[in-house]
Amino acid sequence: MIPNYILERLSWILLFISLQAFILFVSYLDSTIPVKPILYIVFLSLIIFIIFLFIRYQKETKFYKSVKEWDNYLDLNGLSSAETPFEAIVEQKLTEQIDMLKKDMAKNRVTMEQEKDELLAWIHEVKTPLTAMNLMIDRIPDEGVKSQLTYEWLRIHLLLDQQLHQKRIPFMENDLYIEMTDLQALIFTEIKTLRSWCIQKGIGFDVELEISEVLTDAKWLSFIIRQLLTNAVKYSEASDINVKSYLQNGQLKLEVQDFGRGIDAKDLPRIFDKGFTSTTEHQDNGATGMGLYLVKKAALNLSIHIEAVSTPNVGTTFTLTFPKKNEFVQIIGM
Structure with missing residues (x-):
């Protein structure tokens, strides 16, 4: 100075x-x-x-x-x-x-809220014909055509679901309802949703749950598991996906293990970054780089620690570590 x-x-x-x-x-x-x-x-x-x-x-x-x-x-x-x-x-x-900036921010906030509400309303509107379309697909006699249409329907369904949760996640703390959740029923519901895709790719599931109940928010945990299972199926071919739960140091752990193409070591630290897609498979136009980013954000709000271990051409294991019951005071107090 x-x-x-x-x-x-x-x-x-x-x-x-x-x-x-x-x-x-x-x-x-x-x-x-x-x-x-x-x-x-x-x-x-x-x-x-x-x-x-x-x-x-x-x-x-x-x-x-x-x-x-x-x-x-x-x-x-x-x-x-x-x-x-x-x-x-x-x-x-x-x-x-500063007064002008505050006014502009307030206007932008209102605009963003309106856009968010309109998008959420649009997603809910789209879900109605999408449900009707699924019922129509079920009535198709040709199994080959039915399988292909079901796969495309599932892709649209999952993209809409991801977009819906992406818009809701900034306000996730207002939407939490912590309760004892049936982990087994939740996992099998998500597997059932992916059934047609798994049949098409020759993928099976091996589910082994030592602990079948967990204290968490069922809706957001479903979203997290849905994203992990979707990724596992997407990057696997003709192999099983292992899902298991167990206790370790008084904490429940849930593992989702696939035997797909795996993740390169240089990419592994960045997989939870917003918009990041694989550098080795950069031509994959279907990847948005949002799925694991949203999983990380949702897990953080639920005090769930998530980590990934992967070896290229061997497979990937995602591990969710749930908080102890007395740690949920932090979540409920948010």
Whole structure:
């Protein structure tokens, strides 16, 4: 701040030094003017000027220091009060800009809420003909055609479901209902939804649950498991997917293991990042990079720890570690 202040006041400092030099020059040219008293006066003036600069530095930089350290750009309470006309101009302009920014943010928030509500309403509207379409597909006698149409129907259904949860997840804490959930029934419901796709790809499921109940939000846990199972089926061919639960250190763990193409080691740390798709399979246009990102966000709100272990061309295992019962006080208190 001191170098900046010197640069800001450099013209005044140079003017003062120039005046003192001019006085010394005049006294040197005019022999009638005694030099020593002039030198003494110039020396005292320099001392007084330095003291003056120090005092003014403390006073004039107080406001700008607070601006520099200001970290809440929507609240002026952290700023020092303006004490000079120019500081008052800066403060006034900042206040006006913040008021405009707040108004714009409020308008954008309302617009986003309207768009979200309209999209959610549209998704719910689309689900009605989609359900009717599924019933019509069930009546098709040709099993080959039926299987293909069911697969395409499932893709649309899963994409709509992902979009629905993507819009709801910022407000997830308002939608939580923590209760004892039948883990087995939940898993088998999701497997049943994927049945036609699994038959088409020759994929089976091996479900082994030591613990079949868990304290959590059933709707959001269904979404998490649905995404993990969908990924497992998507990247597997003619192999089983293992789903098992067990207790470890007093915590319930749920594993979803596939024997598909796996994940490259350089990609593994980034799979939960928003919009990330595989670098090895970057031509996969069907990947949105949103599924695992939403899974991570939902798991975080449920205090579920999720981790992935994978070996290319061997398979991938996702492990959900549920919180202990007494840790749910944090979730319910959100």
